[in-house]
Amino acid sequence: MSRNVASIIAGTPVEGVAGARITSTNPARTSEIVADVSLGDASTFVAATRAARRAQPAWADVPAPVRGRAIAHIGRVVEANAESLARLVTREIGKPYAEALGEVREIVDTCDFFLGEGRRLYGQTVPSEMPDKQLFTFRNPVGVVSVITAGNFPVAVPSWYLIPALLCGNAVVWKPADYSPACGAALFDLLVHGGGLPDGVLNLVLADGEATFAGLERALEEGFVDKVGFTGSSAVGSRIGELAGRHLQSACLELGGKNPMVVTPSAELDLAVEAALFSGFGTAGQRCTSLGTVIVHESVHHDFIARFDKATRQATIGDPFSDVVFGPMLDEKFAQRFEGFLGWIQPHHSVLGSTTTGRITAANPREGFVGDPDAGIFYHPMIVDGVREDDAIFLNETFGPIVGVTTYRDLGEAIRLANAPGYGLSSSIYTSEPAEVFAFRRGISAGMVSVNNSTSGAEAHLPFGGNGKSGNGSRQSGLWVLDQFTRWQSMNWDYSGRLQKAQMDVTELTPDESFRLAD
Numbered sequence: 001m002s003r004n005v006a007s008i009i010a011g012t013p014v015e016g017v018a019g020a021r022i023t024s025t026n027p028a029r030t031s032e033i034v035a036d037v038s039l040g041d042a043s044t045f046v047a048a049t050r051a052a053r054r055a056q057p058a059w060a061d062v063p064a065p066v067r068g069r070a071i072a073h074i075g076r077v078v079e080a081n082a083e084s085l086a087r088l089v090t091r092e093i094g095k096p097y098a099e100a101l102g103e104v105r106e107i108v109d110t111c112d113f114f115l116g117e118g119r120r121l122y123g124q125t126v127p128s129e130m131p132d133k134q135l136f137t138f139r140n141p142v143g144v145v146s147v148i149t150a151g152n153f154p155v156a157v158p159s160w161y162l163i164p165a166l167l168c169g170n171a172v173v174w175k176p177a178d179y180s181p182a183c184g185a186a187l188f189d190l191l192v193h194g195g196g197l198p199d200g201v202l203n204l205v206l207a208d209g210e211a212t213f214a215g216l217e218r219a220l221e222e223g224f225v226d227k228v229g230f231t232g233s234s235a236v237g238s239r240i241g242e243l244a245g246r247h248l249q250s251a252c253l254e255l256g257g258k259n260p261m262v263v264t265p266s267a268e269l270d271l272a273v274e275a276a277l278f279s280g281f282g283t284a285g286q287r288c289t290s291l292g293t294v295i296v297h298e299s300v301h302h303d304f305i306a307r308f309d310k311a312t313r314q315a316t317i318g319d320p321f322s323d324v325v326f327g328p329m330l331d332e333k334f335a336q337r338f339e340g341f342l343g344w345i346q347p348h349h350s351v352l353g354s355t356t357t358g359r360i361t362a363a364n365p366r367e368g369f370v371g372d373p374d375a376g377i378f379y380h381p382m383i384v385d386g387v388r389e390d391d392a393i394f395l396n397e398t399f400g401p402i403v404g405v406t407t408y409r410d411l412g413e414a415i416r417l418a419n420a421p422g423y424g425l426s427s428s429i430y431t432s433e434p435a436e437v438f439a440f441r442r443g444i445s446a447g448m449v450s451v452n453n454s455t456s457g458a459e460a461h462l463p464f465g466g467n468g469k470s471g472n473g474s475r476q477s478g479l480w481v482l483d484q485f486t487r488w489q490s491m492n493w494d495y496s497g498r499l500q501k502a503q504m505d506v507t508e509l510t511p512d513e514s515f516r517l518a519d
């Protein structure tokens with residue numbers, strides 16, 4: 001069944017611009033249309049931010065505990081619709097159904113965390129340096145939040161923005177990826193209906209990237225946007241960050257990664273292999289937390305590679321509604337980009353993990369493939385051993401089922417290699433030595449560190465975010481994201497009946513700092 005989806009502004013669906021219709025297709029069966037999409041343009045985006053601006057003050061007036069109840073109801077409605085939302089995620093972007101269910105669970109977890117925050121959203125009372133005066137802090141909503149998200153987590157990652165932004169009293173304009181509009185429309189409906197959100201508090205814009213950027217530029221100029229959230233590539237993230245900076249705003253950026261996994265001599269190799277398989281090839285390597293390069297100690301390299309190659313060859317690939325390690329690429333555009341990365345393979349590399357490389361077809365088959373490879377966009381998994389520090393494949397994010405492997409001699413070298421590409425999202429170390437854990441934690445530039453666990457699979461209530469090319473230091477999830485969607489306001493209240501001047505009218509005690517105990 002295909003659905004019709006369009007932008008929704010102030011509760012009303014808006015037909016997109018004439019002629020701008022696209023279809024969203026199932027990447028595991030590209031002949032199947034998941035949604036007919038009516039695309040908006042830059043003006044649609046601006047109109048949505050204007051509607052959000054109008055709706056926001058009344059939403060901020062709703063007491064935070066009541067907004068928290070709205071989040072609680074959203075969580076329950078998402079839970080009640082978990083299977084149908086997960087099925088849609090699998091149909092529209094090809095994520096295996098078990099992972100899609102996990103993704104939906106991540107929305108519920110986010111709601112469960114923030115429903116209670118409606119009764120906290122604490123400010124502080126702070127002692128003043130003067131008598132009969134009291135200091136306070138308050139969290140205020142920032143106002144209108146624009147959120148632009150990727151489609152590899154078409155519903156969970158958006159919820160990391162939308163749920164806390166709404167809880168904090170902001171109105172939101174959300175632009176989902178143009179290859180996951182049906183998931184976007186479904187999550188929008190669940191939030192609006194589940195939360196009983198007034199019109200204009202949450203608005204949906206379906207538009208392509210350039211139109212969105214132009215709309216955002218205009219909305220910022222008009223003063224309709226107070227905060228921008230963006231999940232996507234480092235290249236687009238830097239453009240968004242620059243645009244927000246021109247308006248003296250700091251965007252919340254969640255960008256790419258080249259996430260390393262260090263395998264030390266004391267590692268449990270089978271565990272490390274299991275994690276490398278999951279984080280390297282789960283979601284066909286298209287998570288921002290996917291494994292980039294395994295940095296394995298030279299003494300265990302041979303053994304690790306043999307086991308990793310075997311596990312990858314045995315991995316089941318195919319129909320994402322079956323029990324597979326991974327399904328198709330998210331969309332044809334990722335397949336094309338992935339073909340480009342294959343051109344980075346050099347003669348000094350050895351390629352393992354499958355009997356052949358490139359697209360899986362009847363003519364270029366993968367053993368044990370589930371379903372019809374010619375119907376969708378499937379790729380052979382690749383382990384590229386022998387990568388060097390100056391290889392393009394080592395230095396750049398390679399979104400897709402490809403994992404590089406290199407070796408190290410001492411932990412200092414491993415940490416240097418792990419940081420060398422200049423990203424800093426997720427990282428992992430496999431070791432039995434506590435001293436190595438803490439040396440790695442201290443030296444690694446990543447915002448997230450896994451110990452004896454894979455680079456992907458972060459829990460929904462720890463700070464999520466990166467450094468360097470992975471982001472500007474903003475953090476999502478848990479308490480930490482509140483700083484993205486609120487501004488601190490400090491208040492002082494003097495009830496002494498006179499003007500007490502700070503730093504000047506302060507009572508001094510008379511300490512004797514020369515005092516010493518008698519021996």
Ligand code: UN1
Nearest residue numbers: 153287288289456457458
């Ligand atoms: C992403 O790829 O954008 O840690 C987010 C993980 C997931 C979230 C990934 N919980 O892999």
